[in-house]
Amino acid sequence: MVVEIYGKKDCGLCAAAKDKMRIMAIPCEVFDIDEIMRLHPGWSTDGSVERLARLAFNDVKVPTVVVDGVPYRYSAAMAKLKAMRTKGN
Numbered sequence: 300m301v302v303e304i305y306g307k308k309d310c311g312l313c314a315a316a317k318d319k320m321r322i323m324a325i326p327c328e329v330f331d332i333d334e335i336m337r338l339h340p341g342w343s344t345d346g347s348v349e350r351l352a353r354l355a356f357n358d359v360k361v362p363t364v365v366v367d368g369v370p371y372r373y374s375a376a377m378a379k380l381k382a383m384r385t386k387g388n
Contacts, residue, residue: 300383304325304337305350306362313362321376323384332361361374 304327306313320327334365335347342348364376371379 300325301367302380303350303365304329304362305357305365307331307333310361311368316362316364316373316376323380325380333343 303326304313304316304320306316306329308331317327317329330350335350339347351371360372362373364373365371366376366379366383369382
């Protein structure tokens with residue numbers, strides 16, 4: 300299972316999502332959407348374009364939690380991850 304969290308600094312729900320991953324012992328990669336959205340050297344080759352496209356389909360709500368390539372809003376992601384853990388995935 301691959302989990303990515305897209306959020307912003309100073310976002311309470313974003314911090315809660317990261318804490319939940321830690322508590323549930325689910326490894327995840329965290330991305331700051333402000334950094335992804337900023338034009339920077341290498342933006343076309345470092346995965347930023349793909350990450351932005353994923354967020355665009357989720358209306359760039361934070362936090363967005365991507366589980367195995369599928370973006371979810373925070374509450375839906377938590378429900379999905381809990382269900383996956385219950386099933387043993």
